[in-house]
Amino acid sequence: MSVTWIWHGDYERLERVMPDSGAAVSARRKDGDAVKPFGHWSEVNAGDAVFALSEHRHPDMAKFRGAWLLNAGAARAAAMDDEERGRIWQRAGLQSTHWGYVRLYLVKIVHLDPLEILRLDSAGNPVSGIQPIGKQGRGDNGNDDPGALWPSDAAVRRVVRTAVRALYALRLDIGEAVVALGEDGRTSVRKVSPLTDVQLRRAGLQRFARWYASLRNDEGTGAGQRRLMIGADPEFLLLKPDGKVASAARYLGESTGAAAGTDVLRVGRRLLYPVAELRPEPADNPAALAANVRQLLMRAAKRIGGGYSLRWAAGAMPARGIGLGGHIHFSGAPLTSLLLRQLDSYAAFPLALVEDPAGRGRRPRYGSLGDFRLQPHGFEYRTLPSWLVSPAAAKAAFALALLCAKETWSLSYLPSAEERYITAYYAGDRTALSACLDELSAALAATPSYAQYEAYIEPVLEAARRGTVWNEGADIRIKWRIPPMV
Numbered sequence: 001m002s003v004t005w006i007w008h009g010d011y012e013r014l015e016r017v018m019p020d021s022g023a024a025v026s027a028r029r030k031d032g033d034a035v036k037p038f039g040h041w042s043e044v045n046a047g048d049a050v051f052a053l054s055e056h057r058h059p060d061m062a063k064f065r066g067a068w069l070l071n072a073g074a075a076r077a078a079a080m081d082d083e084e085r086g087r088i089w090q091r092a093g094l095q096s097t098h099w100g101y102v103r104l105y106l107v108k109i110v111h112l113d114p115l116e117i118l119r120l121d122s123a124g125n126p127v128s129g130i131q132p133i134g135k136q137g138r139g140d141n142g143n144d145d146p147g148a149l150w151p152s153d154a155a156v157r158r159v160v161r162t163a164v165r166a167l168y169a170l171r172l173d174i175g176e177a178v179v180a181l182g183e184d185g186r187t188s189v190r191k192v193s194p195l196t197d198v199q200l201r202r203a204g205l206q207r208f209a210r211w212y213a214s215l216r217n218d219e220g221t222g223a224g225q226r227r228l229m230i231g232a233d234p235e236f237l238l239l240k241p242d243g244k245v246a247s248a249a250r251y252l253g254e255s256t257g258a259a260a261g262t263d264v265l266r267v268g269r270r271l272l273y274p275v276a277e278l279r280p281e282p283a284d285n286p287a288a289l290a291a292n293v294r295q296l297l298m299r300a301a302k303r304i305g306g307g308y309s310l311r312w313a314a315g316a317m318p319a320r321g322i323g324l325g326g327h328i329h330f331s332g333a334p335l336t337s338l339l340l341r342q343l344d345s346y347a348a349f350p351l352a353l354v355e356d357p358a359g360r361g362r363r364p365r366y367g368s369l370g371d372f373r374l375q376p377h378g379f380e381y382r383t384l385p386s387w388l389v390s391p392a393a394a395k396a397a398f399a400l401a402l403l404c405a406k407e408t409w410s411l412s413y414l415p416s417a418e419e420r421y422i423t424a425y426y427a428g429d430r431t432a433l434s435a436c437l438d439e440l441s442a443a444l445a446a447t448p449s450y451a452q453y454e455a456y457i458e459p460v461l462e463a464a465r466r467g468t469v470w471n472e473g474a475d476i477r478i479k480w481r482i483p484p485m486v
Contacts (some may be wrong), residue, residue: 002216004209005067009054009075014040047409049127049212051174051205053440055194068338068409071113072417073171077192085170089189091426092169092477093364094162096188101180105156107163108176108195110204112337113149114160116197124178150374155181159371162187166382168370171417173337191346215334225354226332230289231282232378234388235263235275235324236314236476238304245319248276251304260300275324276300276312280386282331282377286398286456290391297482306460307484314388316359316367316473323362324386326397331378333405337370342383344369344416345436346444347400348383351393353437353464355385356472360428369416369425389470390479392459399456406449413443430467437464 004017044050046066052059053071055078061069077085089095104120119127151157163177166189178191195201238246248262263277278300280292304310317323328347333339348369352359359367362385371382381401387393404411415421415436424432441461444450451459462471477484 001213002049002443003043003045004049004205004212004223005044005051006205007050007052007054007059009052009057009059014044014050016043017205017209019206019213034310042099047216049208053174066412070173070337071171074174074194077170077172078194085192086462088169089166090403091364091423092165092168092368093366094169094368095188096186101182101188102192103181105159105181106176107160107177107179108197108200108204109164109167109174110195110201111173111208112164112335113207113404114151114163115149115204116202117151117156117160120178121315140304146406155185156187158187159378162189162246165370166192166369167342168337174204201263205427210306223432227284228281228402228405229284230328230398230405231280231329231331232289232293232294232398233263233279233329233474234326234386234394235277236312236386237274237319237322237324238276238387239311239313241309241311241321243319245274245322246310247274249274252276252300257473260296261304263360275322282329284454287404290400292394293388293394294480297480298473298479301477301482301485305485312476313472314386314476315470316355316362318356318358318386318472320361323366325366325382326384326394327380327382328388328397328401329375329377329380330401330405333378334380335372335374336408340372341349341414341416342411343381343401344383345414345440346404346411347381347397349415349421349425349433349436349440350400350460351384351387352425352428353434354393354460354469356469357428358472359385359415363426363428369422369484388476388480389472389474390476392479393470396460399453400460403447403453404448405459407447410447411443413439415440434459434464434467 004019006017008014008015020146041063044064044067048067049070050059050064050067051070052074054075056075058072058075059069082197086095104122104124106118106120106126107114108116121127150160159179162179166177166179167173167175170192174195175192177189180188180190182188238248238251245462252260252262252462259279260276262276278293278296280289280296283292313319314324356407367383367385369383373380373382384397387397420435421433423429444457
């Protein structure tokens with residue numbers, strides 16, 4: 001069974017998290033009459049999880065023999081000044097100079113989960129009489145699934161998402177963040193610091209250790225495994241001959257529950273419905289999901305009609321100021337910070353290498369790395385642009401997402417954890433970003449699942465090698481073979 005460890009870097013000590021002891025205590029293993037008070041490097045195995053707690057040094061991963069390292073950015077984050085942290089958060093769209101914030105929250109986190117959420121006054125002190133509002137979530141019913149502690153209030157959930165992403169941008173899995181919530185619903189991170197509540201931190205680590213051990217045990221035995229499925233909600237625009245956007249609500253209605261409907265665009269305090277959105281049935285392979293997407297495009301064409309009087313446009317930003325998304329939904333895949341970084345590396349980076357240069361304008365408001373949202377069926381990864389530009393782009397996105405979910409414990413190369421590639425991604429610098437392509441391709445090809453998805457993935461990788469980009473000025477119906485219906 002997989003073990004969770006704490007690595008105390010400042011004095012080179014390992015501590016085993018005992019999930020059922022009521023606290024995270026030092027590893028104690030009887031060997032005859034001997035008792036080992038702490039863990040040793042040799043006890044950490046591939047498949048174990050190691051939380052790095054250090055403000056001064058990064059652990060030597062060679063000693064951990066393939067274990068999953070969490071909180072890897074702790075030492076670097078501790079050395080950052082406020083200016084550098086602010087630059088990282090602004091780059092990811094997490095910090096704003098907008099004034100008029102009305103509420104402050106302190107969110108305490110262990111691995112994507114809020115353990116406690118406190119309302120603060122303007123001086124940063126907990127508001128008297130306000131109880132922690134974590135543990136409301138999707139129902140803290142005693143299970144250890146990530147997401148069970150998230151609050152039900154939509155505004156506070158946005159606060160939590162911002163806090164989690166603020167830690168993620170610093171490569172932290174443990175910490176606490178102060179987040180401001182404005183009267184317009186926007187959030188901005190103010191501060192991130194280590195999680196000082198030792199008792200709460202230990203409880204969170206215990207919870208993680210129970211969940212992780214159960215997860216890896218089920219994977220090893222096949223017990224409790226769910227079928228891996230992916231879905232999507234890609235967006236596209238309807239553009240008039242003069243380049244102006246025609247509201248999709250006029251043709252598809254304002255219902256967001258239909259398989260082909262609209263999504264909301266906020267302009268100031270107004271909510272508009274100009275963006276068309278598809279919600280295909282999920283599938284377990286790229287070809288089937290692409291077929292479901294095409295079926296909905298055909299259905300939308302019958303409702304919209306008009307021949308080619310309107311151009312159907314997709315990509316990252318086919319019209320100035322309107323960023324489009326190609327969110328991918330997962331069911332049967334455990335949400336981990338490791339999987340998010342793999343999706344950033346193996347899905348977001350390759351698509352960024354082939355997107356239209358105008359797509360840079362989509363970031364950072366949309367397309368920030370590691371962006372996810374919990375859903376009843378699992379979670380959605382929200383970083384990708386709208387791959388509806390072509391069936392080839394769509395199938396590549398699906399295949400890369402499925403491969404990451406299947407090979408989470410195999411893909412160790414993570415360019416999305418390297419500052420030079422993160423900078424290149426947000427800057428739209430394809431030359432700098434492409435430097436990771438050879439090693440990324442080799443890592444994909446080395447996985448057991450690659451042969452299953454190679455035919456879908458290789459075209460986008462080859463396009464990235466050639467420097468070919470998709471054309472956001474083309475009508476997507478042409479490549480999807482959707483006839484002009486009047």
